[in-house]
Amino acid sequence: QTVVIPSCELVPGDIILLEAGDLLSADGRLIEVANFKVEEASLTGESLPVEKTIKTLPADLPLGDRKNMVFSSSIVVYGRGRAIVTETGMNTEVGKIATMILTTEAESTPLQKSIGQLGKNLGIITLGICAFIFAVGLFQGKGLFEMFLTSVSLAVAAIPEGLPAIVTVVLALGVQRMVKKHAIIRKMPAVETLGSASIICSDKTGTLTENKMTIVELATMNGSSEDISDPNFNDLLTWGALCTDAEIRVQTDGSLKEIGDPTELAIVMAAHKQNLIKSQIETQLPRVFELPFDSTRKLMTTFHKTASDFLAITKGAPDVLLAACDTILGPNGTEPLTPELRARIEAFNQSMGEKALRVLALATRTHTVLPESNEPTDIETGLMFIGLLGMIDPPRKEVKDAVAVCHSAGIRAIMITGDHPVTASTIARNLGILNDGDLTITGQEL
Numbered sequence: 001q002t003v004v005i006p007s008c009e010l011v012p013g014d015i016i017l018l019e020a021g022d023l024l025s026a027d028g029r030l031i032e033v034a035n036f037k038v039e040e041a042s043l044t045g046e047s048l049p050v051e052k053t054i055k056t057l058p059a060d061l062p063l064g065d066r067k068n069m070v071f072s073s074s075i076v077v078y079g080r081g082r083a084i085v086t087e088t089g090m091n092t093e094v095g096k097i098a099t100m101i102l103t104t105e106a107e108s109t110p111l112q113k114s115i116g117q118l119g120k121n122l123g124i125i126t127l128g129i130c131a132f133i134f135a136v137g138l139f140q141g142k143g144l145f146e147m148f149l150t151s152v153s154l155a156v157a158a159i160p161e162g163l164p165a166i167v168t169v170v171l172a173l174g175v176q177r178m179v180k181k182h183a184i185i186r187k188m189p190a191v192e193t194l195g196s197a198s199i200i201c202s203d204k205t206g207t208l209t210e211n212k213m214t215i216v217e218l219a220t221m222n223g224s225s226e227d228i229s230d231p232n233f234n235d236l237l238t239w240g241a242l243c244t245d246a247e248i249r250v251q252t253d254g255s256l257k258e259i260g261d262p263t264e265l266a267i268v269m270a271a272h273k274q275n276l277i278k279s280q281i282e283t284q285l286p287r288v289f290e291l292p293f294d295s296t297r298k299l300m301t302t303f304h305k306t307a308s309d310f311l312a313i314t315k316g317a318p319d320v321l322l323a324a325c326d327t328i329l330g331p332n333g334t335e336p337l338t339p340e341l342r343a344r345i346e347a348f349n350q351s352m353g354e355k356a357l358r359v360l361a362l363a364t365r366t367h368t369v370l371p372e373s374n375e376p377t378d379i380e381t382g383l384m385f386i387g388l389l390g391m392i393d394p395p396r397k398e399v400k401d402a403v404a405v406c407h408s409a410g411i412r413a414i415m416i417t418g419d420h421p422v423t424a425s426t427i428a429r430n431l432g433i434l435n436d437g438d439l440t441i442t443g444q445e446l
Contacts, residue, residue, distance in 0.1 A: 002017065007025035007026070010025065010026045010085050010088050011085065011088060012085050012086055012087065012088065013084065013085060014026075014084070014085040015031075015082060015083070015084055015085075016028060016082070016083055016084075016085060017080075017081075017082055018036070018070070018076050018080060018081045018082065018083060019076060019079075019080040019081075020076055020077060020078055020079065020080070020260075021075075021076065021077075021259075022075070022076040023073075023074075023075055023076075024038075024070050024071065024072050024073065024074045024075070024076070025072055025088075026072050026085045026086075026087065026088045026092060027069065027070065027071050027072055027085070027086050027087040027088075027091075027092045027093060028069065028070050028083030028084055028085045028086055029068060029069055029083060029084050029086055030052055030053070030054050030068050030069065030070060030081055030082070030083045031054060031082050031083060031084055032054065032081060032082035033052050033053065033054055033079065033080075033081045033082075034079050034080050034081070035078060035079035035080075035292055035293055035294065035295070036051070036052045036076070036078065036079040036080060036081040037049035037050065037051050037052065037076070037077050037078035037079060037261065038050050038052060038070055038074045038075065038076055038077065039074060039075045039076075039077045039262065040064070040071060040074045041205050041206065041211060042073050042074070042094070043063065043071055043073060043074060043093060043094055044063055044064040044418035045203055045204060045205045045416070045417045045418035045419070046064055046205070046417075046418040046419060047204075047205045047206075047209065047211055047213070047262070047393040047419065048213070048262065048263070048358070048393075048419075049077045049078060049261060049262060049263070050064075050067060051067070051295055052067055052068065052070065052081060053067050053068050054068055055067075055068055056068070062443055062444065063093060064418045069086075070083050071092065071093050071094065072087075072088075072092040072093065072094050072095065073092075073094045077260065077261050077262065078245075078260075078261045109189045109190075109192055109193045109196075110192065110193065110196045111167070111189060111192040111193075111196075112189060115163070115167065118163075122158065122159070122160070125158075126154075126155050126158040126159070127155070129154065129158070130151040130152075130154050130155050131151075133147075133150065133151055133154060134147050134148070134150075134151045137150060168188070171188040171189065171191050171192060172188065174188075174191035174192070174195070175188060175191055178191060178194075197411055198410065198411060198412065199411065199412045199413075199414060200406060200411055200412070200413050200414070201414045201415075201416055202413065202414070202415055202416065203416055203417065204415050204416065204417035204419065204424065204427065205393065205417060205418070205419070208395055208396060208399050208415060208427070208431060209393045209394060209395050209396060209427065210393060210394055210395075210396055211393060212262065212265075212266075212393065212394075213262040213263055213265065213266040213358070213391050213392070213393055214266055214269070214270075214391060214392065214393070214394050215228050215237075215266050215267065215269075215270035215389055215390070215391045216228075216357065216390060216391060216392055216394060217352055217355070217357060217389075217390035218230070218233040218236055218237075218387060218388070218389055218390070219345075219348040219352070219387055219388040219390070220232070220233060220236055220329070220386065220387035220388075221328060221329065221330045221331060221335075221341070221344075221387075222331060224348055224351070228270050228273070228274070229273070229274060231274075233387070234274060234276060235329075235386070236362060236386055236387040236389065237267070237270055237271040237274060237276055238271060238276050238281060239311075239313045239362055239364060239386060240267040240270075240271065240313075240315060240360075240362050240389055241267055241268045241271040241272075241276060241278045241281065242278070242281060242282065242285060242287070242302060242304060242313055243300060243301070243302045243313040243314065243315045243362070244260065244261075244264035244265075244267055244268055244278075244315075245260055245261070245264060246258070246259065246260025246261055246264035246265045246267070246268045247259050247260060247268065247278060247279070248265070248268055248269060248272055248278065256272075263358065263360070263391065266391045267360075267389060267391075270389075282304075285304035285305065285306060285311065286304060286305050287302050287303065287304055288303050288304065288305050288310070288370065289302070289303035289370055290302045290303065291374070291376055291379060291380070293316070294376075297316070297320070297376055297380070298316045298317040298320045299314055299315070299316035299317070299320060299321060299324075299376070299380055300314065300315055300316060301313065301314040301376070301379055301380055303367070303370060309366055309367060309368050309369075310366070310367040310368070310369070310370055311364060311365075311366060311367075312364060312365045312366070312367055312379065313362070313363075313364050314362070314363045314364070314365070314380055314383055315360055315361065315362045315363075316360065316361065317360075317361070318345070318346075318349045318359055318360070318361040318388060319349075321361040321362075321363055321383070321385070322342065322345060322346070322361060322385065324363070324380050324381050324382075324383050325337050325363050325383045325384065325385040326382055326383070327383075327384045327385070328341055328345075328384060328385040329364075329384055329385065329386050329387075334384060337385060345385065345388070348388055349361075349388060352388065352390040355390070355392075355426060356392060356420075356422050356423040356425070356426035356427065357390035357391060357392050358390070358391050358392065359388055359389070359390050359391075360388070360389045360391075361385070361387070361388050361389075362385075362386040362387055362388075362389065363383035363384055363385050363386055364383065364384050364386055365382060365383050365384060392423070392427075393427075395427055395430055395431055399431055400430070400431050400432055403431050403432045403433055404432060407432070413433045414433070415427075415428045415431075415433050415434075421440050421441075421442060424440060425440045428440070
């Protein structure tokens with residue numbers, strides 16, 4: 001019996017039903033999936049949604065590769081699934097992180113360690129000198145009590161009472177300088193800790209990047225461009241937006257609410273910026289039929305009613321989609337897909353891949369009537385190739401300058417991410433973190 005219960009009542013062994021938009025509140029082992037994707041950036045740093053499976057996997061896999069599991073704090077962005085709860089609360093993977101943070105013991109700062117060591121050294125030297133003066137006084141025939149008082153007075157005089165005040169004043173000046181840089185320091189010793197930093201390890205997704213997939217390059221037979229405002233690509237963006245399940249809603253305060261898979265949202269948002277509003281386009285070309293995305297086919301097809309016939313739009317992996325095309329939309333209309341044109345498309349695809357872009361291809365086909373067969377092999381064939389869309393989670397604009405400042409201060413910057421090494425390397429190189437001769441290594445290699 002399906003019931004809705006508070007997340008605090010979940011226990012290991014419960015079966016939970018999951019669908020797009022759900023926020024997971026427990027870890028679980030998947031037992032049923034249907035085009036199921038989960039966004040796990042908060043846990044793994046991977047900016048793209050992870051496609052899940054119910055297959056049995058090795059037990060010693062890194063967290064990001066456990067594709068038959070779902071984790072607390074993750075968000076379902078596509079499809080539906082069913083899972084058995086395995087861990088709840090502080091026993092979940094995100095709970096373990098919280099436990100590590102709570103149980104970490106506070107360490108002394110380098111300055112506190114230095115002052116402590118200085119105090120020990122001064123104490124030893126002072127005791128040595130006092131003992132020497134005490135012995136010399138006795139040797140000269142001075143009274144025992146007199147020399148005791150003299151030694152104690154000397155020890156008291158040797159203690160630098162002004163040292164804590166001096167340290168506090170110096171740190172306070174550091175706090176004042178940080179305030180002028182718009183940084184508030186809660187604990188004064190943190191100023192000294194910041195000043196002694198020599199390495200900064202930073203997460204990538206959402207910290208160095210915007211954590212939002214964005215179209216950055218388009219390619220058709222008219223050429224390739226990193227300017228998505230070029231009107232030559234309006235058809236590519238229009239048809240691309242129609243062949244998605246994502247949507248952008250304008251809120252009453254004028255803000256935009258994004259719903260759906262980040263990859264599809266990137267297409268819809270790129271079209272939206274060109275004033276190609278998906279909801280308005282759909283009133284002119286309403287969807288009447290679809291073949292949902294399938295990880296085996298790596299394609300998705302939607303049918304839209306036009307004034308006289310039906311327009312089928314297919315998007316998916318470039319290599320798979322290109323194999324299903326026999327014509328191409330060129331500058332002068334439909335043209336046969338010759339080996340030369342195919343090679344040109346493949347060159348565009350390779351160029352985008354070398355920039356660590358995630359590439360989707362788009363094709364169309366006109367039908368006079370809706371196909372009687374629902375078989376993808378009958379529908380996703382004889383297509384006309386339209387173009388390629390390249391997207392990436394772009395770096396934040398201010399990060400490159402921040403990295404340059406770190407380098408000028410003698411601080412080494414290291415980027416840590418769950419992304420593919422090629423993607424990570426490209427972004428790190430663009431930010432100035434990765435230079436010639438530097439290494440990119442995976443967690444397993446480390």
